[in-house]
Amino acid sequence: xxxxxxxxxxxxxxxxxxxxxxxxxxxxxxxxxxxxxxxxxxxxxxxxxxxxxxxxxxxxxxxxxxxxxxxxxxxxxxxxxxxxxxxxxxxxxxxxxxxxxxxxxxxxxxxxxxxxxxxxxxxxxxxxxxxxxxxxxxxxxxxxxxxxxxxxxxxxxxxxxxxxxxxxxxxxxxxxxxxxxxxxxxxxxxxxxxxxxxxxxxxxxxxxxxxxxxxxxxxxxxxxxxxxxxxxxxxxxxxxxxxxxxxxxxxxxxxxxxxxxxxxxxxxxxxxxxxxxxxxxxxxxxx
Numbered sequence: 609x610x611x612x613x614x615x616x617x618x619x620x621x622x623x624x625x626x627x628x629x630x631x632x633x634x635x636x637x638x639x640x641x642x643x644x645x646x647x648x649x650x651x652x653x654x655x656x657x658x659x660x661x662x663x664x665x666x667x668x669x670x671x672x673x674x675x676x677x678x679x680x681x682x683x684x685x686x687x688x689x690x691x692x693x694x695x696x697x698x699x700x701x702x703x704x705x706x707x708x709x710x711x712x713x714x715x716x717x718x719x720x721x722x723x724x725x726x727x728x729x730x731x732x733x734x735x736x737x738x739x740x741x742x743x744x745x746x747x748x749x750x751x752x753x754x755x756x757x758x759x760x761x762x763x764x765x766x767x768x769x770x771x772x773x774x775x776x777x778x779x780x781x782x783x784x785x786x787x788x789x790x791x792x793x794x795x796x797x798x799x800x801x802x803x804x805x806x807x808x809x810x811x812x813x814x815x816x817x818x819x820x821x822x823x824x825x826x827x828x829x830x831x832x833x834x835x836x837x838x839x840x841x842x843x844x845x846x847x848x849x850x851x852x853x854x855x856x857x858x859x860x861x862x863x864x865x866x867x868x869x870x871x872x873x874x875x876x877x878x879x880x881x882x883x884x885x886x887x888x889x890x891x892x893x894x895x
Contacts, residue, residue: 615717619668622714623661630664630706631657638702641695652689654682656699664707667737679741683748687756696745704738769798777809778880780873784817792828799832803841810880811836814873816847823859826852830861837866844880846870 612625623630634657635642641656648654659682666674686696711730715722722730772780781799803811815821821829836843845867863869870876 611713611717617714617718619711619714620665622717623664623668623710626710627661630661630710633709634660634702634706637705638699641699641702644695648691648695652685652691654685654689654691660699660703663703663738663741667707667734667741670733670737672737672740675737675741676744679744680748682741683745683750684752686745687749687752693749697742700738700742700745704735707734707738769795769802771799771802771806771808771811773806773808774812774877774881777807778812779806779808779810780812780814780877782814782817782873785819787818787821787825787829789822789824789828792825792832796828796832796835800835800839803836803839808841810842810844812844812846812873812876812880814846815849815852816873818849818852821852821855823855826855826859826861830863833864833867837864842866842868844868844870844876846873846876 611622611629613622617625645656648656659678663675663678666678682696685691686693711734714720770782772782774780779802781795783795799811802808833843833845843866845863846869848869870879
């Protein structure tokens, strides 16, 4: 490595004056990352070389707070764009090795002979700050990913219980996919809350899109029907598939008197909407 100046310079000045040398050495150290720099810049607008300089200057200036804040920013950026953690680890370790090479060359140029105590004090400061960066990065990365997963889980839960109001008193719950224990529990919780909040008097649950319903889910679904009835809402079931009916027969499951069944969703809608229209028309005549 050929350095520019260095004599009677601080380590910060030495790093700044030899920025290109630092980059060349860093890229040699991080062989796997070297070929990914442009890709990472394109995906996440993250300039690895610029950020490497930023980190080492924070470290040599002993700016602990700035290191921690920078780690948090980096963690969020890498998590947001799902960049590979292995590349980040290799990059930071390459920065560590390159920085130590520069510290050594700086002392050699300035003919500085450190005592053992001075060396260990420097080692403690430098490595501690880089370790703090790594630790803060991983905490920030994990926290962001956890929040993403939680947000996605909530979104899926809400999408899995799409209660659609038809009138002020009638709503539809079209269900599709498979019904397992977990989904049945989610549906029960959401449906009962919606009925209470919207004061739904008739809930039409269309099961024509349910491809499979586990035995335990059937039992939980029957419990939901009881809960709907207890809240003063009439449950109407439409679109029961033959295989689901067969499972119910095998379990000796029977709908209660409060539960109404229709062959299709359209049949149920026609019947209830016509009844409500007639009711409204009658009310208009009486007025």
